[in-house]
Amino acid sequence: MTPSPITSTGPSTGTTTPSIHSDKGGNEKQIEAVTERAVLPEQLGSELSRQVRHKYASSYRKIFAAIFTVNCAVFVALMVKSNGNPNSRDVGSAASANLMGSILFRQEEFVNLWYEIFTCVPHSWPLYIRKRLAKVFHYGGCHSGAGTAAVVWYLLYTVLATKEWIEEPLTDVLVNMITSWVLVSMFLIILTSAHPNLRRRFHDYFEAFHRFAGWTALSTFWVHNIFSARVTARQLDMSLGAVLVSSPNFWFICVSTSCTIASWSRLRHRTVYPEKLSNHATRLHFKYRGMAPFYGLKISDKPLTEWHAFATIPDTDPESGKIVGFSVVVSNAGDWTKEQIAKSHERKLWVRGAPLHGLLYTSKLFRRIVVVATGSGIGPCLSLLFAGITPRRVFWSTREPLGTYGPQVVAEVKRADPNAVIWNTHERGYPDIVREVYQLVHESNAEAVFIISNPKVTEKVVYGMTTRGVPAYGAIFDS
Known part of the structure; x- marks a missing residue:
């Protein structure tokens, strides 16, 4: 079948074709591309080791596990320090600290700061360091790990608050206990609705639960914090203000509230x-x-x-x-x-x-990359192509690219990579995408692959590349 005029396929002649790209300063660079057809190598390791390393032990889950491990260590330290009877104030502080951490990793400027820090290293650094720094987009593991830990800590705090009320049934202690149970209920609703399976199946309900339960929890948190401080003030014979300003909980909730206000105050x-x-x-x-x-x-x-x-x-x-x-x-x-x-x-x-x-910002860490998109996934990639910072090859698989997305989008892709492979699935069917992407990696000697697609294709390409020793990055869908 004759390819369409906008479709470019890798030649198999064994010759070389120069590819021109512009760097950040607008200067053109010529990169000699090897054009012989590459042989797709065998995957590294055994089936079990590949599954564990590249699917189950994701960076997202590693971050989640690390945060939970740190919290477990803190719990053990508190238990040892208190001879098995931890102080409710210490438990509350641990819960508030985790909640603040969880909210911070949803605050735009804070997340952008982490991206800037992780992507500021030069290309002279070893690839094995840069390819790990590029996984900063897994920061969702910090959000969910700290959030889950906060729920566990607050559940423990609520048990201790209930015990205190049983021992001393005063009004302030009662309000403290009630608000604690309200907080735990809200947190459990948020945690349950955020489970990946439920989130994918009932996404609109997840958003509603997450938002309104979060606002309810934040409001209740303030009430709870004040009444908890009143209980402490009475026990230590201090003023309420002195207890608040000396309490880590107060400052943690101030930061958490400020993050929420900062986002919604910019609603336009x-x-x-x-x-x-x-x-x-x-x-x-x-x-x-x-x-x-x-x-x-x-x-x-x-x-x-x-x-x-x-x-x-x-x-x-x-x-x-x-x-x-x-x-x-x-x-x-x-x-x-x-x-x-x-x-x-x-x-x-x-x-x-x-x-x-987002994910594509980390492409700055690499000397050369391959950009992969399917369908409307080309939209996010256009920003990277516009930037023109990193030399790249482009593979775009979609149905009728000209008819669906128009000549301007196609022209932008071709301007970024004159030899872009634009695969018209209506004419050519679905590609063997792992093989085609590896061909572009081989031609351009790229250091990494970035893909924007649906979850199934993203996982296929990322797994197909990483199991062959090529760093590959795609959006994660459980953050």
Whole structure:
């Protein structure tokens, strides 16, 4: 079958073809690409070792386990220190510290800071260090690990608070116990709804539970903290203010509350200018601010019930070339996206929080990469392609790329990689994607692979590359 005019396939002649890419300063670099067909190597290790190392022992789970191990060590230390009868204030402080840590890893500026720290190393550092630093996007393990630990600590605190009320049934102690049980109930609702299986199956309900139970817990936390301080003030014969300012709980909850306020205080109703690409996709343009590459934003038309995260693409002025706005590509993947595609008129949508770095920002750590996208996954990749920082090859598999996403999107891909492989699945069927991606790695001598796709294809490519010794990174769906 003759390939379409926009489809590029790797030649098998054994010759070399120079590929031109621009660096961050706009200077062109020529990279000699080896073009003979590569033989896909055998996977490393046994089936069991591959499953354990590359599937079950993910960085996300390692981080989760590390946080839980630290908390277990602290629990043992408290038990030893108190001869098996831990102080409720110490337990409460441990719970509050974990809760603060969990919320911090959902605060945009804090997360961006971690990205900046992990990606600031030079390319002269060994690859085995850089490929591990690139896994900073697994920070969700910190959020869930600290959150789960907070629930366990608070359950223990509530048991101790109930014991104190039984021993001393005063009003302040009673309120302290009741608010503790309310907090534990809210935390258990959040924890249960966040289980990956339930989250995927009932995502809209998960968002509602997570948000409203979280707000209820935060409000109750303040009431609980004040009454708990009153109990302590009476026991130690101190003023309420002195107890509060000397309590770690008070400062932990101040930080947690500030993080929540910081995000929601930036809730804005912004005008959006749609550019309908096809019946399957649309591009939403925002003009209220410029947006540098490698950022994402949350968008909604129902801010209290659901939010949708999209990677932003800088929009430039055709004459000056300056960034004057940004856009997001939306494809048909559910009721909300279908509704946005159907609306072709100018309107307003809600945006919240600060722009957030994502997976593709870590591509800066590598000298050369291969970018893989399927379908609308090309949307987030356009920001990376626009940045032009890292030399890259592109593999994009989709149905009717020109008809679905329009000539401008295709042109942006070809501009970033003149030899991009744009695989039209309508003409050629589905590719052997692991083999095709490895071919591009072989041609360009890339150090890493980045993929934006659905969970099934992402896992297939990441597993197929990492088990052959090629660092590969794809979005995780349980963070």
